[in-house]
Amino acid sequence: DGGITQSPKYLFRKEGQNVTLSCEQNLNHDAMYWYRQDPGQGLRLIYYSQIVNDFQKGDIAEGYSVSREKKESFPLTVTSAQKNPTAFYLCASSIDRLANEQFFGPGTRLTVL
């Protein structure tokens, strides 16, 4: 089955800890995205990557970091510098940077204790 997988589904973190959220896709898509979803707010773009070894900041990149070493994988690290990390994190991909349709993974719910 082709698709986007995210792990873990639920993640708990103590304040001051960095955590890494996994996103893998087997759709052979070039572009990948990370969004954050909070109650009452639309999806907000954190980082995106159009090709391997390249990525750009989105609208709310502060306190986050990413890497894109492989086409299939786009992990997101939530660092201790992120002041309000509790949220639902969504990874998406599209065929390439010019493709408009983005397809989403199932999400990771991060809770900071």
Place this chain on the structure above:
Amino acid sequence: QKEVEQDPGPLSVPEGAIVSLNCTYSNSAFQYFMWYRQYSRKGPELLMYTYSSGNKEDGRFTAQVDKSSKYISLFIRDSQPSDSATYLCAVGNFGNEKLTFGTGTRLTIIP
């Protein structure tokens, strides 16, 4: 002013009713329009995608775009309890990989 405005609801309708979900956007440069459906604690699922004014139909779903009014709608006919979800509109420009999302409308279909 937000670039995309969407009534958060919640909206409750009886089974079988026609549902109308709406978004307005402020930037006339937006060229394509999408509707996503998101079940609780799941990722959004792309329902409809259109880039021209007018109607696009897919089964029980119709997406409508009025570029002159900067208004987009999603109609659901013969609504089912399985349609109960949050519906997100999204807009974008060709050649720009960024999408701008509405906040979502929470819909409940009452059996």
